[in-house]
Amino acid sequence: MKNLYSSLNLCSFSHIYVENGVTENENTKRILSKFKSSNVIKINHYKDVFCRHNQDFLVQKKSPKLILARNYGNLIYEGARVCDDFGNEHFYYTSSIMNCLYNCEYCYLQGVYSSANVVLFVNLEDVFKKVESILKKHSVYLCISYDTDLMAFENITGFIRKWIQFVGKHSNLKIEIRTKSSNFKSIEDIVPQDNVILAWTLSPEEICRKYEIGAPGFKYRLNSIKNAVDRGWKVRVCFDPLLYVHNWEKYYKNCVEDTFRIIQEENIQDVSIGVFRIGKDYLKNMEKINPQSLLLAYPFKTADGTCSYSEQHHKLLVNFVYDLVCKYVKKSKVFVQ
DSSP: OOSHHHHHHHTOOSEEEEEGGGTTOHHHHHHHTTOTTSEEEEESOTHHHHTOSSOOHHHHHTSOOEEEEOOOSOSOEEOOTTSOOTTOSSEEEOOSEESOSSEETTOTHHHHOSOOSEEEEOOHHHHHHHHHHHHTTSOEEEEOOSSSOHHHHHHHHOHHHHHHHHHTTOTTEEEEEEEOOSOGGGTTTSOOOTTEEEEEEOOOHHHHHHHEETSOOHHHHHHHHHHHHHTTOEEEEEEEEEOOOTTHHHHHHHHHHHHHHHSOGGGOSEEEEEEOEEEHHHHHHHHHHOTTOSGGGSOOEEETTEEEOOHHHHHHHHHHHHHHHTTTSOGGGEEEO
């Protein structure tokens, strides 16, 4: 699968579950209009489907179902410790979608959820109201695409477009949209906003192909970055997570060099570098459902509940990529997690 459209063809949502309370929601109606041949099933609550016992994440991932629901829980969370706040004092994140179209072998979502079905919370306007209540107290740096890939879903939801419109009304709000998608064209007609950062995760082609199943390859993501910067968007380049695999030096050297052969420093906001890291309990669940994974078979070290590579391998990965990046980008623009 090379791009969004091939992903959606294989993930066509043959069945869509809709909570009774959101059937008249405008977002619900628009999303359902995209899937006229899908079987629509009414349910009382998304957890009746999403949280059933004895589900198989990897089997469901081959043909996930879509669940449209209302989020009655926390709409805004304080930024996770394992994520970089990029120097912003008031760092938050929000998630309108649970699970992702892609199937990255290292993705923590398979350790968080027992289901691979996709839950899409349609009450986005409630999130906007919550953000506005926080903005009355102080400025906000908000990541809106950590627990999914919003840009991959943009042709279905139009949520990024709504977020950009919302940001345009609030000068003390800044949002980051993290993605591996090549679907920038879904928003390329929008005038760039100074307080919107489009953050692309870049991985070597060999890692995309082997460990990031369903996600666009390196060149497709790089082309989207080029299109975004050419149109004046603020772009963050993320070499994160770095993976300790065979021939990693060769892979990341080619990846970094190819990136900055196409993208010039003056056209990017900054660069983020970080190694693979995950909560201890999430990793345990991932190992249980995917015992054949060599990537997860590494003898990870645990510190403060977070698992990652040994100090030696951590330094090797970070220092190697950091030194490469600093050949093209000022150190002041490089953030290391």
